[in-house]
Amino acid sequence: MIELLDIIKTRRSIRKFKPDAVPQELIEKVVEAGAYAASGRGNQSPVIIVIENEDLKEEISKLNSEIFGKPDFDTFYKAPVYILVAADASANTCVYDGTLALGNMMLEAHALGLGTCWIHRAKESMEHELYKDLFRSLGIEGEYVGVGHLALGYADCELPKAAPRKENYVYYVK
Numbered sequence: 001m002i003e004l005l006d007i008i009k010t011r012r013s014i015r016k017f018k019p020d021a022v023p024q025e026l027i028e029k030v031v032e033a034g035a036y037a038a039s040g041r042g043n044q045s046p047v048i049i050v051i052e053n054e055d056l057k058e059e060i061s062k063l064n065s066e067i068f069g070k071p072d073f074d075t076f077y078k079a080p081v082y083i084l085v086a087a088d089a090s091a092n093t094c095v096y097d098g099t100l101a102l103g104n105m106m107l108e109a110h111a112l113g114l115g116t117c118w119i120h121r122a123k124e125s126m127e128h129e130l131y132k133d134l135f136r137s138l139g140i141e142g143e144y145v146g147v148g149h150l151a152l153g154y155a156d157c158e159l160p161k162a163a164p165r166k167e168n169y170v171y172y173v174k
């Protein structure tokens, strides 16, 4: 049996992906892990949007790179699947809720033999028409805060090693 702690300790951010498509059933398991994350008062404030449309991916990536200040750098590392997590701004735990959903998905993806990398700048991206249009097209109403994206796919590299943990990370008070 694979211990959950082993999954947690061996998950690493992946920044080189094979172009291979990710089977739908694996994507569904990954997003299910996100949807089952804890949320403040059980509010389920996040929404999880899986993006495989090549034109939209290109636009998202371009916007992200521009916000990053490096327009020629592919901030999504050519991943075959992008996942956007945003959360209902009216929930006072929205960013925490979305972050936990992203964390769950990273772990589930790794457990399924997939690689992920958190891609930031979702908050800034949400302010652009591209994201507003996307939400409108999905019929998502109300104010949402962009929490993060995942680049998802099969790693095209060795799994990087975890950085040693800093000293004094954990304190016990008995």
Ligand SMILES: Cc1cc2nc3c(=O)[nH]c(=O)nc-3n(C[C@H](O)[C@H](O)[C@H](O)COP(=O)(O)O)c2cc1C
Residues within 6 Å of the ligand: 011, 012, 013, 014, 015, 117, 118, 119, 120, 121, 160, 162, 163
């Ligand atoms: C809030 C947050 C934002 C991040 N943003 C990015 C990003 O935009 N691009 C990227 O390549 N990695 C990003 N990462 C990944 C971190 O760089 C990575 O988790 C860190 O270097 C530790 O490596 P590990 O995930 O392999 O343990 C982000 C991670 C977090 C938690």
